Amino acid sequence: MAAESPTSERKVVVHLRATGDAPILKQAKFKIAGSDKFLKVIEFLRRQLHRDTLFVYVNSAFSPSPDELVIDLYNNFGFDGKLVVNYACSMAWG
Amino acid sequence: MGSSCKEEGYLSLENMFHIDRNEECLIVDSFSEREETDDVATLVHSTSNETHIYDFHIVYSFSYKVPVLYFHGYQSDGQPLSMDEIENDLPPSSSKILRESKWTYMTLGEHPYVRRPWYTLHPCATSDWMKLLLGGTSMKDLDISSYLLSWLSVVGQAIGLRIPLELQQRSVKHPSASCFIINN
Numbered sequence: 001m002a003a004e005s006p007t008s009e010r011k012v013v014v015h016l017r018a019t020g021d022a023p024i025l026k027q028a029k030f031k032i033a034g035s036d037k038f039l040k041v042i043e044f045l046r047r048q049l050h051r052d053t054l055f056v057y058v059n060s061a062f063s064p065s066p067d068e069l070v071i072d073l074y075n076n077f078g079f080d081g082k083l084v085v086n087y088a089c090s091m092a093w094g
Numbered sequence: 095m096g097s098s099c100k101e102e103g104y105l106s107l108e109n110m111f112h113i114d115r116n117e118e119c120l121i122v123d124s125f126s127e128r129e130e131t132d133d134v135a136t137l138v139h140s141t142s143n144e145t146h147i148y149d150f151h152i153v154y155s156f157s158y159k160v161p162v163l164y165f166h167g168y169q170s171d172g173q174p175l176s177m178d179e180i181e182n183d184l185p186p187s188s189s190k191i192l193r194e195s196k197w198t199y200m201t202l203g204e205h206p207y208v209r210r211p212w213y214t215l216h217p218c219a220t221s222d223w224m225k226l227l228l229g230g231t232s233m234k235d236l237d238i239s240s241y242l243l244s245w246l247s248v249v250g251q252a253i254g255l256r257i258p259l260e261l262q263q264r265s266v267k268h269p270s271a272s273c274f275i276i277n278n
Contacts, residue, residue, distance in 0.1 A: 019226060039187075053195050061227050061240070062247035062262045066187050076259050088226050 010034040012074045013082040014041060020088035023049060029082075034071025038064045045087055055088040105152040105242075145170050146183055150255070152242070153206055160220040161242065163249050164205045164212040177202075180213065188254045198252045215252055223248060 011031040018024045025048055032040060042056055057063040060077045074083045151164045167175035167183065177200070181189055192200050203214040227244045228236065243262060250257050 055223055055226060057227050057247075059229065060262060061229065061231070061244040062257075063227065063251065064247070064259075065251055065256055067256070068259065072259055076263060086226070088223075 010071060012070050012078070014070070015082045015084045016041075016045065017084055017086045018088075019086045022054075022087055022089040025049075032070055034069065034074065036070050037066060038068045038070060038073060039066035041070065041085055042066055045085075049087075049089070051089055053089075057086050059084050059086065146175060146179075150253075151205065151208075151212070155217050158217040158220065160217050160224065161245055162217045162220075163215045163253070164203070164208075165214070165253065166212045177213065184254045188252055191252045195252070198249065200252075215249055220245070 010033075012034050013029065013031055016025055016028045016030075018028075030044075042054065045054055045056065046052055055063070058073065058077050064073055070083070077083065146167050146169060148165060148167045152161050153164055154160075155162045167180050169175065175183075181192070184192070191198065198215045198219070200213055201216055202211045203216075204210070205212040205214075224241075224245060227248070228241075243257065246255070246257055247262065249255075
């Protein structure tokens, strides 16, 4: 079996950060394969918080598309060896 | 966005082509536990071989004090697209966002400059989620293209427009995103 390339095997440390009135997760740090899509992070958050509508964004002031690869996000916006992902839940209208 | 505007106008991105390929989609539903039979397959025919054309405008709302997206789609013969047809063109993740999110939803509104009903993403939650996105950054320190890139990262997901990651790199302060055309 051919060896996999280092990039596809690489795990990224993701740190989930609650903002607004979102509940804080007991387990807020985890590792995910760089080749996974950001969608996996979003779905993980949805399951942990039992909520479907979440606002998810990174510190560089944008909300990544679910199709982005985690490794691309880490390479561009990670620092200190991790990718910080912020999440918020409800928001008052008006 | 709170600075005084000397000129009124809007940003536009026009003539975006969406090509609907005439292909058969095989949908296999093998994950449902409630189905009596496994491997239920549905064959879906895409009957049209149409090119749909979209125009996108970013208009500043003086009442909500945020940018608002206006867009419309039409067939190559000029026939406007209905909301259902537009939703069909959207990638599944965007349809889901429009249907389920309380941050953005699609309605018809009168375009303040074109003066005709265009589809729009309602701006009532924009100020709230922009505050989250921008964190502690004060409006004074933000140039318009940075603000719009943040705004577009959310709005783009709702309508199937993807912003390249490289554009979101904001290490340089001056407006390098020259892909916008300002119409007066």
